[in-house]
Amino acid sequence: MDLDEAADQLYGLPPEEFVTARTELVRQARSNGDRELVSALGALRRPTRTAWLVNLLARHDGPGLSALLTLGAELLDAQRRRSGPDLRRLSSERRRQLDALARRAVALGAERGYRAPDGAVSELGATLQAALGDAVVADLVRRGHLTQAATWAGFGPGDLLSALAASAPAGEATPAPRSQATHPPGESAGTQGQAAERAAQRRVAEVLATQLTAAREATAEAERRAAEAETEAARTAAQADRATERVEELRRGLAAAEAEETTVRTAARVARERATEGQEHARRAREALASLTDPG
Numbered sequence: 573m574d575l576d577e578a579a580d581q582l583y584g585l586p587p588e589e590f591v592t593a594r595t596e597l598v599r600q601a602r603s604n605g606d607r608e609l610v611s612a613l614g615a616l617r618r619p620t621r622t623a624w625l626v627n628l629l630a631r632h633d634g635p636g637l638s639a640l641l642t643l644g645a646e647l648l649d650a651q652r653r654r655s656g657p658d659l660r661r662l663s664s665e666r667r668r669q670l671d672a673l674a675r676r677a678v679a680l681g682a683e684r685g686y687r688a689p690d691g692a693v694s695e696l697g698a699t700l701q702a703a704l705g706d707a708v709v710a711d712l713v714r715r716g717h718l719t720q721a722a723t724w725a726g727f728g729p730g731d732l733l734s735a736l737a738a739s740a741p742a743g744e745a746t747p748a749p750r751s752q753a754t755h756p757p758g759e760s761a762g763t764q765g766q767a768a769e770r771a772a773q774r775r776v777a778e779v780l781a782t783q784l785t786a787a788r789e790a791t792a793e794a795e796r797r798a799a800e801a802e803t804e805a806a807r808t809a810a811q812a813d814r815a816t817e818r819v820e821e822l823r824r825g826l827a828a829a830e831a832e833e834t835t836v837r838t839a840a841r842v843a844r845e846r847a848t849e850g851q852e853h854a855r856r857a858r859e860a861l862a863s864l865t866d867p868g
Contacts, residue, residue, distance in 0.1 A: 573597070575612045583619060583627050583717050586684065590618040622695050623718040625677040625688065630716030633676055637713060640669045644704030666704070670697045698723050 573581075578597050585593055594613060601609040619627060629637055643666055650658035674696035678688045702722035703710040712718045 573600075575609060578609075578613055579616060579717050580715075582616060583624075583719075584631060586686070587619055587621060587624050594618075617719040619719045620721060621681075621686065621688070622692065622699060622721040625681050625686075625692070625696060626699055626713055626718045627716040628680040628684075629673060629677050630713060632680055633673065636669070636673055636676065640666075640673060640700060641703060641710055641714065643669060644710070647704065666701075670700050673700055695721050 582590055582593055582597070594616060598610055598613050601613060643662060647659070647662045647666060650662055671693070674693045677696050678692055681688050699709075699718070699721045700713070703713040706722070709718075709722045
């Protein structure tokens, strides 16, 4: 069994069975002398409940996931083209597919005895949305190897606002209020329209800059937490490996003790048989001696 096959097996299991199954696979790999596989298996992380539900989708609703990921590519293309109509249409379809797949994942979990909490649908939706913009998350989702929920700042209001503003005719995105319909003396309607358009573009840029800063800060914090979690996972995996080695050592010791016990019991049985034979010989010798010394 290679790493991909092992991961397929492990991430198809409920989270509470993951560690036990991984420990057994590590034991098998170690007994086969495959140190590289032992290390790789030890690094596999137990999935959260949300990740497990997404992994169930990959195994039981692959076509639905494929359709969603295809839609993500179309959204990215529409965003690059700054096509307002396509973004509006695809964003609506994205929301419909995300909600449907999230509810499907919750249902798959319920079929296996897991009652998802109220916020599960939102967390599932956020994770699936992350797969639309992050190729790494998308690959894990597609293969059903996800370990934790994910979030992504893309396809948010700022992206949509920027694309819609760029795709709309000049002045359409931010019409002037009625109280400003007249222009000061010396300014033409065209000049005022250009100023309004520049102001609208500045407001869009400010919104995007604010969202970009927030997204960068959130990303940095998420990366920090992920690094800490990865370090903790590696430490825990190393502890598990040491525990496994100790268990195997104890098992070997137990096997040796059992073998020694068998040998000693066999020797004791043979000694008892010899003692019985000796007692029988002694009894016969006493009888023979008694017959020789009997005056009768």
